[in-house]
Amino acid sequence: MSDWIVSIDIGTSNVCALIGKVNKYSQIEIAGRGIAPCSGLKKGVIVDIDSTAASIRKAVEEAEADANMRIDSAYVNIHGMHVNVVNNKSWMSLNGREISREDLENILRDVRDIEIPEDRQLIDVIPRQFIIDGYDEITDPVGMVGTRLEVDADMLVGKITSVQNIIRSMERADIKLDGIVAEAFAGAEICLSVDERDIGAVLLDVGGSVTDVSVFQGRRLVFYDSIPVGGDHVTNDIAIGLRISNTEAEKIKRQFELALTSLIKNDQEISVLDINENKKKNVKVSEVVEIIEARVYEIFSLCKGLLDRAGISIPKEGNVVMTGAGISYVDGCKQLAQEVFELPVRVTQAGQIQGVLKPEFVAAAGMIRYIASVKKGGSRASEIKLKKQEKQKNEESLFERIINFFKKIF
Ligand SMILES: Nc1ncnc2c1ncn2[C@@H]1O[C@H](COP(=O)(O)OP(=O)(O)OP(=O)(O)O)[C@@H](O)[C@H]1O
Ligand SMILES: [Mg+2]
Structure with missing residues (x-):
């Protein structure tokens, strides 16, 4: 094992x-x-x-x-x-001596010393680089000589509950x-290549009821938040819009796997059970897809809004990469995200990841x-x-x- x-x-x-x-x-x-x-x-x-x-x-x-x-x-x-990523730096004076393992342990202990609100706790410490006398991106400083050792680390701080x-x-x-x-x-x-993490990429994980939004730039996580909206809201909208059960709405969503009316090839009618009147009725595929399109567009707009409010801008060479079962199965999401983010968009292909x-x-x-x-x-x-x-x-x-x-x- x-x-x-x-x-x-x-x-x-x-x-x-x-x-x-x-x-x-x-x-x-x-x-x-x-x-x-x-x-x-x-x-x-x-x-x-x-x-x-x-x-x-x-x-x-x-x-x-x-x-x-x-x-x-x-x-x-x-x-x-539930988490924030807080960057912290710490330094120590070396007076020209060789860096020992103990020095490293001490500086790594010091960097964890951040002020954490009462309702939060430290989950993880992720050191990103060591810097000796201004020379950065050092991976293992032990045995090196200098006057000042710095560490640059990300702290993962989570809500205690x-x-x-x-x-x-x-x-x-x-x-x-x-x-x-x-x-x-x-x-x-x-989901992201090293280049994407370097140049700038927005990663959207659209799940059932949460969409995680993270931004990587210069190989660092520079933004991380979520919105409490996901694929289940699409289902809910279909159920309310067509007055059908949630189970039937989920079934229809999975049957068409489409979020863009312009991609409909055959706007046939389908039979659904109206839960208010307890009788069958016909609805067009376009009626279903219109509802999906509106909600998916809204999910992306809310994500974009989060980034705009945080002052995050992605260079035009950057990408939006999507994952999560909430969107991965649905055609047309890519086009909608492109429209909202005005950036190239791709969807992670689970089938291409070995064993996934x-x-x-x-x-x-x-x-x-x-x-x-x-x-x-x-x-x-x-x-x-x-x-x-x-x-x-x-x-x-x-x-x-x-x-x-x-x-x-x-
Ligand atoms: N074939 C499909 N077509 C359309 N949507 C689908 C399909 N299969 C699953 N989904 C949707 O994917 C969503 C669940 O996604 P996922 O499994 O990534 O969520 P989760 O990780 O369990 O939830 P979360 O991340 O929000 O806590 C549900 O809203 C479901 O309706
Ligand atoms: Mg998930």
Whole structure:
């Protein structure tokens, strides 16, 4: 089990579990997949721990059976609405001496010393670079000589209630928590190329009831937030607009998988059950697609609005990349996003990611890539786990994971 990574994507629609690893050719290998419907979340927030835990258990058992393996711990994702990424820098004076491992451990401990509001807790520390006397992008400063050592790191800070509900759901599912991964980092790892992360890219993950919006530039996450709107709102609009049940609306949405009226080839009539009058009636395909188009357009406009309000602008060479089952199946989303963002848009092709198969598994696969890139082959402990490890005076693992991280990213 040693180099296998287990990732669990707890979503409003489904819990997806993957057992996988990244091989020496940088390809992702999936040994087992599991997916279970989830009703324990509302608007991306865990509101029912027992039901969420049951879905986690079910997805994990399916992945275990698929891989013919037993697992006892896993990484879990967290949405943008529950976390902030705070950049922090720290420095120390060296007086021209050689940098020791202890210096590094000290500076990494100092950089974690940020002011955190009462309702938040530190989830993870992601060092981005070391700087010695102005020379940046240093991966491993140990053994180097200088007068001033600086570290530049991203802190992942989460809402305590959200983090605790994740921890409790995992405990209740009887699975140890290896760490919590921000969806943005996982998504970027699998959906964005290095060039896209460098030049500038907007990553939109449209799920069931949440759309995560993250922006990468200069290989850094420069913006991360969510809107509480996703594919389920499209279904809801169809149900209200046509006066049909949610189940029937979902079925029709999946039948046509279309968000643009101009792409309709045959505007046939379909028979639906009017829930007010309890009788069948005919509606045109264009009536359904018009509703979908309006809501999808609105989702993209809300995302664009978030970026505009935050003063984020993407260079015209940049891209918008979309993922999440809320849009991945639906034709015409790309054109609508292009219109809103005025940038080239592409949709992540789950089928082209080795072993992933379905859009639902993209986020969990991204977590495996992210974890593998941070710590080659092992289980990387985030701050949540580190707190326990610190008690056992196991500081070396922090140091090792940070060095391994740098070896991979530069
Ligand atoms: N074939 C399809 N056509 C259109 N929409 C689909 C299709 N399959 C799934 N969806 C939609 O995808 C959405 C679920 O997406 P996803 O599985 O990415 O969400 P999630 O990760 O569980 O939720 P969230 O990220 O919001 O917490 C639902 O709204 C569902 O209706
Ligand atoms: Mg999701």
